[in-house]
Amino acid sequence: MVLKKWAYILIGCLLIFSTGEVKGQSFYVELRNIYDSYNSNDETALPYVKRYIQKAKQEKNYTELKNAYEDYSNYSSNKAVKIKYADSAIFAAKKAGNNDLLSSAYLYKGSLYYFYDKNYQSALAEYLKAYQYSKNSNDDYLKYKIVYQIGLVKSYLGYYDEALVLFNECIAYFEPKTKEKNYPTQVYNDSKGYLNSVHQAIVCYRHLKEYKKADSLITVGFQLAGRSKDFLSEKDYFVKCKGISDYYHKNYQSAIQNLNQALPVLKKNDDAYWISVSEFYIGKSYLGLGKENMAIRQFEKVDSIFKKRAFIFPELQDNYDCLIHYYQQKNNSQKELAYTKDLLKVDAILKKDFPYLSSKLHTGYDGQILTEAKNKSENQNKWGLLVIIILAVIVLLLFFGIWKYYQNKKLVELKYNELEKKLQRQNKTEESTSYENISVQGKGLISADIFADLQQKLKDFENSLGFKESGLTIDRLANSFNTNKLYLSQYINDTKGSNFSKYLSALRINYITQLMHNDSKYLRLNIQGLADECGISSRTNFSNLFQEINGIRPTDFIRQRKKELGEGSTS
Incomplete structure (x- = not known):
């Protein structure tokens, strides 16, 4: 050589x-x-x-x-x-x-902003110029390079389904080109375009948790990249993908080995983005092996790269969550505060980039795609216009859905915090209602002796968890108390402020909520299992009652509690 x-x-x-x-x-x-x-x-x-x-x-x-x-x-x-x-x-x-030529030149400049700085705003501005100048082009290779770069921005924004559509379009274009007899340079370019598209599709499938599809494409990437020494660098990117896949399959030692194997090429290419991601997953793998100190060193490497390059990748927030949690446990408030500030910086960058890039993509690319489709459809038939309107509505619903998602996320966190305070109040002994404080109607129906008898029996009923009995009715409970249901109903009305059905539901939901909060093993039960545990026969009824009484869905409560306990998984 x-x-x-x-x-x-x-x-x-x-x-x-x-x-x-x-x-x-x-x-x-x-x-x-x-x-x-x-x-x-x-x-x-x-x-x-x-x-x-x-x-x-x-x-x-x-x-x-x-x-x-x-x-x-x-x-x-x-x-x-x-x-x-x-x-x-x-x-x-x-x-x-x-x-x-002009389209290609703008595309090249955008790729510099993307690769070396992950400056998505500047990169997208150049990509959109490239797209404008390519609209009437007959150069399909150029067009699909632009589609690929737009896919990268969509992937960064977390629109993995949309990005995957674009990368699959590129794969469909480049794959047959790799088998054609052409000039060596063109075959090389087409093969590289195919490998890059496969690589990014793997990234999308991983974020969508479709690990089997990601693993299948890793095999495809290895096969083509292994055919020529020209693609040794690309092969190491698939080694990196294999390492991340190993982590999700809990093959932690193999993950560390593959990621370390890929790092020299990533560093040679100055690909700080994938260096950071690789260092992060090495850290997560060390955590999986119980080597916390080694994991923290990896996470601090990622922090160091972020401070030098100030770009974002999806796992970066989790990286800081791990550091913050670690230094909380070590009672190191100085480092905990420092990493919390870094996490806020990440959030600030996301808040700056996300609205700008989303808007630019919508008006500069998605919107124009829709407009072009609309113009074509008007020349064909009236039904085409309906398709365009539906597509426009879908785009608007998508943006509304994203906004709604973040609003719901904040609301869930608020409701969870309120519920935690409620649980703390429930732990304090509640004062019993005295006979003197019940309603006139109650005094007319229940004597003081009957009141005292029901008070003790209901207290014993609650302490013995009798409410867990499935199918329990007021008639059955009254019989077990050797009283009639009118007395019991009136007593519950006066002392609990509700009818028997609501009183029983509140007991059951409060009981299971306390268990889920205090004992993490209950967080691993499914909804039906939780319903059975507290005496509610229907999972649907359980979910509705849980949200009605606690103000939050059981699945959201479980997710928040796991996150609080540090049991959440990285996506």
């Missing part, structure tokens, strides 16, 4: 100092062949690229000048220089007067 590289350098020197023996387009082809196999950020390619730029400028060949500027950006290791030459490529594309 070293000899091959030096051979290319020698040929390059001959070209650079040649007096014009190589003419026309062949000059660009021959010169580019010298450095085409170099890795990105390898500045030994730059002397040849400078010669490329000089030649294109002399000939006012703006198409080649655009390519040369992008090459210089690619092989420079300086991020500011990368952006500068990307801007020059856009300028050259404008001079060439070719919309495909």
Whole structure:
């Protein structure tokens, strides 16, 4: 490989100092062949690229000048220089007067913002310009590169279903291209497009918890990437995916091994995003193995990367939750506060990015897709218009659903906190109602002796958990008390402030809620199991009563309590 590289350098020197023996387009082809196999950020390619730029400028060949500027950006290791030459490529594309070139140049600049800084706002702005200039293009390869990049932004926003649709479109386009007989460069580009699309589809399936589909695509990725040495870097990205999959399958040692194997390539590519994700899952795997101290070191590595690069990935909030929980346990309030502030920074970035990117995607891409579809449909038939309206409603419902989701999340947290306070109050002994304080109607029906007898028997009934008996009625309870149901009903009305049915439901729900709060094993029961435990026969009736009495659904209570106890799972 070293000899091959030096051979290319020698040929390059001959070209650079040649007096014009190589003419026309062949000059660009021959010169580019010298450095085409170099890795990105390898500045030994730059002397040849400078010669490329000089030649294109002399000939006012703006198409080649655009390519040369992008090459210089690619092989420079300086991020500011990368952006500068990307801007020059856009300028050259404008001079060439070719919309495909201009679209490609904007797409390239956007990919720099995405890959090196995860600056989604700047990246999306360039992608949308690329999309505008590609609308009338016949270059399908260019169009699907744009679709892929839009998919990346949707994935970042958490629209995994929508992103998956776009990545599957890319897979459907690129996969047959990898088997066609074409120029080696084009086959390489199509294969890389296919591998990248498969990789991102795996990411979406993982976040959607469709682990079997993700694992299946990991196998596909390994098969293609393993065919050529050109895709060793891509292969390590699938090794990284395998490591994350191992974590979710609780193969923690294998997860650590695979993620550590992938890290050198991720670091070589300066891919801070996937470095952070990998370090995070190594930490989670150490937690799974019970090696808490090693896990915390991993989470602190992720924190260090965030402080340097200030970008977001879905697991970052969980990373800080783990650190905060750890230092809470260690009574280290200083570090707990520091990581809490970092978590608030993450939340602030999300709040800044999410509305902006969602709006831009809607107006700049989704909205235009809908508009174009609408224009086509109007030329076809009136039913097409109905389809567009339905699609528009779906988009609006999607945004409303996202807003509603966050509102509901806040409401659940509020209701949970209120319920916890209620549970604390219930632990205090309640004062019994005296005979003197009951209603006139009650005194007319129940004597003081009967009142005292019912008071003791009902107290014994509650203490012995008699209310857990399924199918219990007031008639049956009155019989067991050797009294009549009118006395019992009146007593419950006066002392409990409700009828027998509501009184019994409150006893059962309060009992099971206390169990769920105090003993985590009850959090692992399903709804029917919880209903059976407190004497309610129907799971639907249990859920309705639980929400009516506690103000929160049982599933939401379980989720919040698990989160509070640190038993929640990372998505």
